[in-house]
Amino acid sequence: MTKLLEGKTVLVTGASAGIGRAAAIGAARHGADVAINFSRDVAGAESAVAEIEKLGQRGLAVKGDVSDPETATDFVARAVEAFGKVDVFVNNAGICPFHAFLDMPVETFERTMRVNLHGAYFMVQAAANQMVKQGHGGAIIAVSSISALVGGEYQTHYTPTKAGLHSLMQSTAIALGRYGIRCNSVLPGTILTDINKDDLADDEKRRYMEGRVPLGRLGQPDDLEGPIVFLASDLARYVTGASLLVDGGAFVNLQ
Ligand SMILES: NC(=O)C1=CN([C@@H]2O[C@H](COP(=O)(O)OP(=O)(O)OC[C@H]3O[C@@H](n4cnc5c(N)ncnc54)[C@H](O)[C@@H]3O)[C@@H](O)[C@H]2O)C=CC1
Numbered sequence: 001m002t003k004l005l006e007g008k009t010v011l012v013t014g015a016s017a018g019i020g021r022a023a024a025i026g027a028a029r030h031g032a033d034v035a036i037n038f039s040r041d042v043a044g045a046e047s048a049v050a051e052i053e054k055l056g057q058r059g060l061a062v063k064g065d066v067s068d069p070e071t072a073t074d075f076v077a078r079a080v081e082a083f084g085k086v087d088v089f090v091n092n093a094g095i096c097p098f099h100a101f102l103d104m105p106v107e108t109f110e111r112t113m114r115v116n117l118h119g120a121y122f123m124v125q126a127a128a129n130q131m132v133k134q135g136h137g138g139a140i141i142a143v144s145s146i147s148a149l150v151g152g153e154y155q156t157h158y159t160p161t162k163a164g165l166h167s168l169m170q171s172t173a174i175a176l177g178r179y180g181i182r183c184n185s186v187l188p189g190t191i192l193t194d195i196n197k198d199d200l201a202d203d204e205k206r207r208y209m210e211g212r213v214p215l216g217r218l219g220q221p222d223d224l225e226g227p228i229v230f231l232a233s234d235l236a237r238y239v240t241g242a243s244l245l246v247d248g249g250a251f252v253n254l255q
């Protein structure tokens, strides 16, 4: 297999499970040393690092809640201390506590904004500052969502954060292009992870969501591995400000 990220240092937020974990392990499989951020799941973080090391790469887990701006500078500083540089930053951490619109609790709305969007802003800023200091460019990838483009009845607090991430990548692509830093997003469809375990425990809902996908199945976390590695790699050297749907065709499936 051609390794696409040989010699690179990759940072991934929220990588103790799900899509972030798949991205981190995928980056290691492609030759990168990988630092992961995690919030609470120590066992998940340790096992992700163990998998990275099993692939012959260096791994590091740094604890921190991304809604706190200091987590961003700490994560980047710890990664640089361990690996000397940051080449790729993947903003993945996110929450989606499904809830109806009319009685959305203020704290659920604010927490979702703070984790998904404010956290991303400060993380991307910290990673970009490090890349600018290094002077040899870099790649930033945001795990946005198909929900950046379409709504969800129980996701009125969530979909604006995903549209915000998509927009953040477009604006940072402009702000950082002169430094050779590329900024793109992936837009996953429905991927089977902890974030939607309760929602999809309802068989009828799960069958409905599966039925919307032309490729005939819901996604798995490692379906994101290739698209994220590609955008991180030099194969995508002229790709910036772009977004890549990874949804089995769900978005285009009107009827
Ligand atoms: N699963 C899906 O269908 C889709 C997921 N996404 C996005 O993918 C990203 C990853 O989610 P999944 O892997 O699906 O779910 P997940 O629940 O397995 O992963 C979310 C990760 O974010 C971490 N996290 C949550 N709050 C955090 C905080 N305050 N600080 C640091 N880390 C925190 C969690 O610990 C977890 O590791 C999220 O941004 C989500 O919005 C986007 C589209 C579809």
Ligand SMILES: C[C@H](O)[C@@H]1OC(=O)[C@H](O)[C@@H]1O
Pocket (backbone or CB within 6 Å): 096, 144, 145, 146, 147, 152, 162, 188, 189, 190, 191, 195, 196, 199
């Ligand atoms: C959590 C949801 O299942 C998931 O999140 C998204 O961003 C997609 O829209 C899916 O609905």
